[in-house]
Amino acid sequence: YQAKKQGHQLAFYSPGMEQQRLQRLSLESRFYHALECEEFQLHYQPIWEIDSGRLVGVEALLRWTDAVGNRISPGEFIPIAEDLRLMGSLGDWVLKTAARQLVDWRARGITLSMAVNLSVSQLQGRQAAEHIRDQVVANGTQPEWWHLELTEETLMHEPEEVEEAMNVLSDWGFHLALDDFGRGYSSLARLQSMPLDILKIDKLFVDRLDGDSAGEPIVQAILDLARHLSIHVVAEGIETIAQRDRLWALGCHWGQGFLVSGARPADEIEQMIETEQTS
Ligand code: C2E
Ligand code: MG
Ligand code: MG
């Protein structure tokens, strides 16, 4: 496993590696325990219209707090879940939980869209797509309410299979979003051939909009490209007013980031909406 991860390098034994291996083992067994003991939770991060500040949707983000109160970040446990081939079941749980939340919100007149992150194992071919649709529909939601996020990295795994899944999901009315855009290596040709509705500009570029605004040309280029392809753009990781204002000036209409809010439990999102409606 180590050797595989390190590409062409030889995996020499070192005390540091041994420690890494032990850490991973412990994380693995805690992960199985977490699945059984329902230690996972979904939090929701607002996506807003930059102009008005109005909430238009949320992104569901997995949270894991173990029995003794440690929080493990998805960046740590998702790669392990994928390796253990458990991302399928965890992904199903995410879809089901998010669907129930959507139904609950709709019943109360809250019409936010729901973005969920999909991993490569959930996007392999038509069957995988049917599985997603079946769950979404069985839980009382409609494809149009969903934004399915995938990364450039996911696209690089078995591209034909993933593209097949994307095509049918898009035909059924799901919105598709390319996450972390600019971090990976999507070819522009591919961007045009895929049924994408949304590009999410990676935080990396939003960060560079602070200070001397060295990041502007890239963000401008992404926005121009998206406009020509009729794709909407959401900027990720907006933390400052300066970033927000630059994004708006460059023509970006939607944003997500700590400036407004990080991922929060559902009831806190409801409170935000109430405050929005009364002000
Ligand atoms: P992502 O889909 O790109 O999600 C955005 C990440 O950026 C989240 O990290 C969010 O908390 C963080 N973020 C948002 N705004 C800001 C900001 O203003 N500043 C900073 N510093 N960070 C911000 P998180 O929750 O740790 O998730 C990391 C990644 O884990 C996600 O990146 C996504 O790729 C993956 N992930 C999370 N939940 C799921 C899931 O249910 N399924 C799958 N397959 N992947 C998931
Ligand atoms: Mg995402
Ligand atoms: Mg992202």
Ligand code: MG
């Ligand atoms: Mg990211």
